[in-house]
């Protein structure tokens with residue numbers, strides 16, 4: 001097992017990464033002074049529940065804990081206020097109090113939703129992130145928890161750091177291929193924003209990663225989490241540096257929202273968004289063409305899309321980007337690439353430049369005005 005630490009302003013917490021860690025959750029809880037008289041609620045989704053919820057509950061019950069299970073429909077649609085209200089009712093019925101702990105067992109959807117439940121239940125109770133997707137190496141670390149609003153992604157949320165993150169890489173073996181690839185987008189993102197040698201490593205280990213070789217999974221999750229933890233430890237609440245973790249997200253979030261969360265996975269949208277951001281970088285920072293080519297090449301080599309096959313109205317995309325959380329006084333803020341492994345935050349990006357790049361990402365001219 002490997003361990004990383006996220007240094008928070010008020011509190012630090014560990015990220016445990018290893019094989020077969022689900023069974024160890026009870027002992028991790030006890031190490032963190034969660035005693036068996038604290039009620040637990042496992043929040044999970046309809047795909048993950050039959051695979052891992054029983055196993056986790058059995059381990060907890062054997063150790064003397066009392067744990068309920070709440071299952072939400074798999075998919076982004078569950079990141080909603082309605083689902084939050086439903087889960088709050090489940091917790092009340094099960095008798096959770098302020099000493100209780102929520103266990104988020106699943107991908108980023110469950111992590112964001114159950115994390116926000118923990119942030120708001122009785123004004124805040126502890127929670128543990130137990131990620132089961134590759135992408136959740138990103139979402140489980142850093143304490144951004146949220147649900148979506150009909151007008152866009154993650155508009156209703158909080159910063160609420162978990163008690164710990166327990167990443168059992170064995171869970172990744174059952175992940176559908178498309179979700180594996182989607183997770184690779186955020187792994188690659190971590191390399192692109194901070195560590196060119198990690199991008200090289202990913203490139204060299206593509207075959208073992210595609211085969212989900214244990215050592216390759218461990219290394220990619222470890223290095224991805226390490227970069228995320230390092231950034232979050234320096235800027236927990238996104239007052240500056242942390243915004244670099246949003247590379248590809250200004251366009252990516254707009255694509256997810258415009259398509260009603262039905263067409264792209266988060267990682268696919270972010271992949272297209274990173275290609276768009278790389279292209280903007282050439283225009284606005286004079287970044288070398290080779291960086292743009294390399295960005296597209298590495299994403300494509302992991303089976304990720306870099307352009308849209310469906311067409312979306314540019315005006316709608318622009319409208320959503322205007323409401324991006326990084327935007328200030330109506331000005332677009334983008335994370336742009338100087339080089340592989342080196343990005344910067346650029347304020348006041350001209351709308352014409354964004355439109356120009358969108359034209360290159362979209363297939364059908366008729367839909368573009």
Ligand SMILES: NC(=O)c1ccc[n+]([C@@H]2O[C@H](COP(=O)([O-])OP(=O)(O)OC[C@H]3O[C@@H](n4cnc5c(N)ncnc54)[C@H](O)[C@@H]3O)[C@@H](O)[C@H]2O)c1
Nearest residue numbers: 047074107108109110132133135138139144171174175266
């Ligand atoms: N909070 C953050 O910092 C942060 C960071 C990145 C992404 N996110 C959010 O994360 C969400 C995307 O997360 P995701 O890609 O994990 O999606 P997800 O949670 O929807 O999981 C993807 C799919 O895989 C299934 N699944 C999960 N684990 C499985 C397993 N081990 N075996 C088989 N199937 C499994 C799920 O049921 C789902 O159908 C988005 O809402 C995104 O906005 C948040």
Ligand SMILES: O=C(O)C(=O)C[C@@H](O)[C@H](O)[C@H](O)COP(=O)(O)O
Nearest residue numbers: 138142144153154242245246249325
């Ligand atoms: O942790 C962060 O900070 C990130 O930006 C990580 C992103 O991968 C993630 O998708 C996050 O949820 C985006 O946050 P938002 O503030 O743009 O909604």
Ligand SMILES: [Zn+2]
Nearest residue numbers: 186249266270
């Ligand atoms: Zn993301």
